[in-house]
Amino acid sequence: MKSFKQLALAAAMLAAPFMAQADLHALDDSALSSVTGQDGISISGNFAGSIGNLRYTDNDTGGGSLNITGISFTGFTISDSAPLKVDVVTTAIGGNDVQQLAISLPAMTGTVAVAGIYVGGTYATGATTGAASIGSLAISDINMAGTTVKVWGH
Numbered sequence: 001m002k003s004f005k006q007l008a009l010a011a012a013m014l015a016a017p018f019m020a021q022a023d024l025h026a027l028d029d030s031a032l033s034s035v036t037g038q039d040g041i042s043i044s045g046n047f048a049g050s051i052g053n054l055r056y057t058d059n060d061t062g063g064g065s066l067n068i069t070g071i072s073f074t075g076f077t078i079s080d081s082a083p084l085k086v087d088v089v090t091t092a093i094g095g096n097d098v099q100q101l102a103i104s105l106p107a108m109t110g111t112v113a114v115a116g117i118y119v120g121g122t123y124a125t126g127a128t129t130g131a132a133s134i135g136s137l138a139i140s141d142i143n144m145a146g147t148t149v150k151v152w153g154h
Contacts, residue, residue: 040087047076070115082106091150100150107145113138
């Protein structure tokens with residue numbers, strides 16, 4: 001009796017996937033007109049980052065180096081109401097329609113700052129040796145609105 005119950009349970013488990021399959025039906029024009037969808041994706045967020053040191057070295061005889069330290073970028077925000085958009089577009093290129101990935105940048109402003117600029121010497125983990133900073137740099141209100149980048153294979 002126990003083996004009969006196990007056999008019945010095994011048969012029920014094997015039959016379950018066949019009972020769960022949905023029946024597909026074609027949609028007529030009136031049913032299809034009520035179907036909506038979206039394509040593409042939107043991206044928003046706050047972006048910031050830093051670079052500890054950027055070094056240029058002149059390899060000529062008697063050459064020196066330039067160290068730019070404490071580089072940061074802040075305040076780059078893409079709002080939900082005006083997001084970065086990624087979509088597929090079709091463009092005529094050489095008489096052929098080519099599908100492309102289009103990345104459209106929204107209004108996005110921010111600031112890039114440099115804490116110190118050093119000529120000569122070496123830079124080592126937060127400090128310079130043999131050189132004093134000749135100043136700092138700030139680049140403000142960088143705005144890339146209206147930029148579109150298209151990507152496709154060929």
